[in-house]
Amino acid sequence: MDNTVASGGCQCGAIRYRFTAPFNDVSLCHCRMCQKATGGLFGAFAGAPAQNFELTRGSLGIFRSSDTVERGFCAACGTPLTFRRPGGSYVSVTIGSLDHPEAVTPTEQTCTNGRLDYVGALADVPDLPPIEEVAPDLARRIRATNHQHPDHDTTDWVPRYV
Template sequence: MTAKAEQSGGCQCGAVRYRARGELGYPHVCHCRMCQKAAGNYFLPLAGVMRVDFELTRGEPKWFHSSGLVRRGFCGDCGTPLFYDIPDADSINITLGSLDDPQAVKPVMQSNLDSKMVWFHALDGLPVEPEPETTDREDGIAASNHQHPDHDTSHWPSGVHP
């Protein structure tokens, strides 16, 4: 469930943007191997939105048919995973990490636990990397950042972005 009546999101480079109106349904974390591969990560957080409440606001995703039933949408420029789609369904699933405000949507369920990493329970016990003594690296990244901001823009890319 989400507190916002409208969510926007998109890829890292800003080439593909979308808007979802209404409540996002069944926010969950999928651990299946197919989602792991699609996300390039250990799991994929997803939530559904009715197609009538969903619109692309910039660009067009590329699609990969990961099975005979499912296709996955992603940015063809930067590769960000964006959608899990069953074309004949009334809804489309969006990746929660692609939301402009991913903290607004808390997963309520996990699925496909047979593929979940067996060591996840130990993550909170890992040592925390110390903060750097200087901010030189972070300042350099910030000064050369090409990532789309976490909000809609009237024009993108900016003059700095390739």
């Protein structure tokens, strides 16, 4: 019986994971190391005890961003996936790598002294129209040549990139 509570993976599908227990915390980290590691304005993570986490496909590339932190990523497509203390009993995954990132809501923020000044005002930044409205031909070409793995488990993985 599959007791998956949450699942996710990298952009290309080479790595898939699952959690068998709910997340203990969902947090945003504003430190410069998380900004660089995720390529974003902050790191967004959901975590639980490592005993409830398993890779269901592939293996993580590991980068030790400090002596106390290792970050897992997909060596094939570069997607940042995990945050963990070496030898630790807890693992966090990037919220964006979850199959259903909308299902988790951050409950805390850390390292806010590194928060970029404009992050709090992002809700006020004007929305552009969807690409389907402004460039429908481009949107069709993107859909027709999409190499991204779907947001669910598949029985096999065939890389679709060059």
